[in-house]
Amino acid sequence: MKLVSAIIKPFKLDDVREALSEIGVQGITVTEVKGFGRQKGHTELYRGAEYVVDFLPKVKIDVAIDDHLTDQVIEAISRSAQTGKIGDGKIFVFNLEQAVRIRTGETGSDAL
Amino acid sequence: MEALNAARELGYALDTFYFLISGAFVMWMAAGFAMLETGLVRSKNTVDILTKNIGLFGIACLMYMFVGYNIMYGDGLSSVVPGLGFFLGTEDNAVEAVTAGGEDAPYYSNLADFFFQVVFVATAMSIVSGAVAERMKLWAFFLFAMVMTSLIYPIQGFWSWGGGFLSELGYSDYAGSGIVHLAGATAALAGVLLLGPRKGKYGPNGQINPIPGANLPLATLGTFILWMGWFGFNGGSELKVSDVSSANNVALVFVNTNLAAAAGVVAAMIASRLRFGKSDLTMVLNGALAGLVAITADPLSPSPLLAAMIGGIGGVLVVFSIVFLDKLRIDDPVGAISVHGTVGIWGVLAVLLSNGEASLLAQVAGILIIFTWVFLASLLVWGIIRLMSGLRVSEEQEYSGLDLAECGLEAYPEFIAANAKK
Numbered sequence: 001m002k003l004v005s006a007i008i009k010p011f012k013l014d015d016v017r018e019a020l021s022e023i024g025v026q027g028i029t030v031t032e033v034k035g036f037g038r039q040k041g042h043t044e045l046y047r048g049a050e051y052v053v054d055f056l057p058k059v060k061i062d063v064a065i066d067d068h069l070t071d072q073v074i075e076a077i078s079r080s081a082q083t084g085k086i087g088d089g090k091i092f093v094f095n096l097e098q099a100v101r102i103r104t105g106e107t108g109s110d111a112l
Numbered sequence: 113m114e115a116l117n118a119a120r121e122l123g124y125a126l127d128t129f130y131f132l133i134s135g136a137f138v139m140w141m142a143a144g145f146a147m148l149e150t151g152l153v154r155s156k157n158t159v160d161i162l163t164k165n166i167g168l169f170g171i172a173c174l175m176y177m178f179v180g181y182n183i184m185y186g187d188g189l190s191s192v193v194p195g196l197g198f199f200l201g202t203e204d205n206a207v208e209a210v211t212a213g214g215e216d217a218p219y220y221s222n223l224a225d226f227f228f229q230v231v232f233v234a235t236a237m238s239i240v241s242g243a244v245a246e247r248m249k250l251w252a253f254f255l256f257a258m259v260m261t262s263l264i265y266p267i268q269g270f271w272s273w274g275g276g277f278l279s280e281l282g283y284s285d286y287a288g289s290g291i292v293h294l295a296g297a298t299a300a301l302a303g304v305l306l307l308g309p310r311k312g313k314y315g316p317n318g319q320i321n322p323i324p325g326a327n328l329p330l331a332t333l334g335t336f337i338l339w340m341g342w343f344g345f346n347g348g349s350e351l352k353v354s355d356v357s358s359a360n361n362v363a364l365v366f367v368n369t370n371l372a373a374a375a376g377v378v379a380a381m382i383a384s385r386l387r388f389g390k391s392d393l394t395m396v397l398n399g400a401l402a403g404l405v406a407i408t409a410d411p412l413s414p415s416p417l418l419a420a421m422i423g424g425i426g427g428v429l430v431v432f433s434i435v436f437l438d439k440l441r442i443d444d445p446v447g448a449i450s451v452h453g454t455v456g457i458w459g460v461l462a463v464l465l466s467n468g469e470a471s472l473l474a475q476v477a478g479i480l481i482i483f484t485w486v487f488l489a490s491l492l493v494w495g496i497i498r499l500m501s502g503l504r505v506s507e508e509q510e511y512s513g514l515d516l517a518e519c520g521l522e523a524y525p526e527f528i529a530a531n532a533k534k
Contacts, residue, residue, distance in 0.1 A: 009511070010511075014312075034526065034527050044516075044520040044521070045520060046521065053516065053522075055527040057512075057513075085508070
């Protein structure tokens, strides 16, 4: 099993979610985060004092999937989250050791 | 003789005081609008809507002092063409004019009159800010505000409250369902049509996507503030309190205003429950305001029961109007066009239910004239601004939020680096 973690632009969430459900991914966890990669922030003024807005609002999505779906999921997220402009985000893939459905106690792929 | 003079002076002082306090209550409605609108937009656009609200208030007061008041209440060139005058003097009524008594004796300060009227202009203008929220350029909005408060509103106000042809026709609008609310909503409608809906609001297959507000406690607070401020809006429009008949009238106006709002709340709660399965708080808040707008054209002549009914009908109308405008793909984030426009029209017509002196012809003429003038004038001004500098922010700016894009501030900042080292 894999845990696919993607950091995307907030307004792309609906598109990504739709793309994932089209390939059969049922569950998703969403967190609001702030961050930057190579996308620079910008300088602003607050009551005359300068400060830097480095951290930009993003959304992190986590999906737990079976190994065989990995390439499809990466493709689906890339395709739906892309705008071509800087700051589109990144996808990280982690190995997922164990998963459990709390309600029923199912484990492994049955829990996904 | 002494006692009579003293009584007249005291009456003048009391009426002036009442007018000023009512004006202060209406000014407080600006806080209501600011909170209501803040609560119904997304957090990334919070600072922008707040800046628009306080900015328009400042602009309205200044432009009205500069020229608007004199256009509206000065001597017209005819009953259609207003006169032009600038600035505000400091001369006010002399003691002798007051103690002379009689029909024409002034019974409140001229400057109190200005103060009461200027807060009404600001109210009309603030109706626009909610409808164009989340996608309009800040300075495009302020430019429009300058013209609306110096020319568009005062000219139609001249035709009615200023003694022009609408008042000669018999148009009856006690505190301004048409003159203030419909006018504001019409300017908003013109703006929204040229602006377009928010990105993502309407889908390609006729879908209507909700864009929920970020802070319902603020929206509710704003509504309660508006409700309380309305006691000044309607109560002050009696213009007098210092004799038994006026005082009784003011009391009735307060009671009717309150009941109309209350009925608007309950009606919207029920309508929303029946239509959507749940009583949507945002609909209920709009319902309270709709009740208030509905009674504003005449809170004096209906009985309390009738006032409640008028408000209740407003509460039902607003629910359906909001849904209907979305079907037409007219995106109004706070429901301003429905609350103030659709129900403003109802309010002007509802006068006929209890006011024997009003005529259907005059009320309909008022609605048509106010709507046509404000719509065409606003369309022209919005159109010119659109050609000059554009009305709408870029797609990128709309997505990242107007707070960062236009205001350089976040409403709820986190992770701000204290030193700008690069």
